[in-house]
Amino acid sequence: QLQLQESGSGLVKPSQTLSLTCAVSGGSITSGGYSWSWIRQPPGKGLEWMGYIYPSGTTYYNPSLRSRLTLSVDRSKNQFSLSLSSVTAADTAVYYCARDGGGGGPNYFDYWGQGTLVSVSS
Amino acid sequence: DIQMTQFPSTLSASVGDRITITCRASQSVSSWLAWYQQKPGRAPKLLIYKTSNLESGVPSRFSGSGSGTQFTLTISSLQPDDFATYYCQQYNTYSRTFGQGTKVEIK
Numbered sequence: 349q350l351q352l353q354e355s356g357s358g359l360v361k362p363s364q365t366l367s368l369t370c371a372v373s374g375g376s377i378t379s380g381g382y383s384w385s386w387i388r389q390p391p392g393k394g395l396e397w398m399g400y401i402y403p404s405g406t407t408y409y410n411p412s413l414r415s416r417l418t419l420s421v422d423r424s425k426n427q428f429s430l431s432l433s434s435v436t437a438a439d440t441a442v443y444y445c446a447r448d449g450g451g452g453g454p455n456y457f458d459y460w461g462q463g464t465l466v467s468v469s470s
Numbered sequence: 471d472i473q474m475t476q477f478p479s480t481l482s483a484s485v486g487d488r489i490t491i492t493c494r495a496s497q498s499v500s501s502w503l504a505w506y507q508q509k510p511g512r513a514p515k516l517l518i519y520k521t522s523n524l525e526s527g528v529p530s531r532f533s534g535s536g537s538g539t540q541f542t543l544t545i546s547s548l549q550p551d552d553f554a555t556y557y558c559q560q561y562n563t564y565s566r567t568f569g570q571g572t573k574v575e576i577k
Binding site for chain 1 (some may be wrong): 532
């Protein structure tokens with residue numbers, strides 16, 4: 349059974365960079381042609397897709413975050429990462445990593461991590 | 471971005487009720503529509519993909535229909551475990567977007 353687990357800083361100061369990693373177990377991120385996404389959810393609000401990355405390193409970002417977001421992948425560690433710069437209080441959210449199901453192209457999300465809360469505060 | 475609008479925002483129902491949640495897209499998404507269930511403090515769980523395909527392990531009381539810009543999620547007989555928030559999500563474009571959610575609460 350595929351499992352995803354987010355880890356990283358739970359508290360970030362305004363204007364700094366938020367960094368998270370998603371470790372994948374129970375399967376390789378390089379098999380099946382899947383891409384891997386980050387999705388966030390501000391407290392009490394809805395879901396926002398942030399971007400995806402293929403194991404090759406190909407990325408696609410939500411245009412609203414493109415200037416601040418960087419995704420990367422470490423195939424040797426079977427994990428992928430998120431870096432969001434110049435954060436503000438509006439970036440406070442639960443951050444989820446997820447697998448893009450179905451393989452190839454825009455897709456739904458069939459496996460999710462449990463989520464990690466990141467708060468932006470001085 | 472394609473905007474997804476769900477209604478109602480909140481739905482009060484009883485165990486055994488048949489309920490329907492509607493999701494409308496600002497432009498056609500063909501059949502590229504998924505539904506998720508989320509409970510407090512938990513990650514969303516995929517229920518349905520490509521409008522009407524039930525994810526493995528999802529009870530058959532859940533069903534989806536629609537095409538283009540209007541879609542529905544139906545629960546044929548609401549069970550205690552179904553009280554949660556439901557989200558639709560389009561994947562017609564690379565910039566995927568979600569509806570704002572429909573909370574199903576106990577009447």
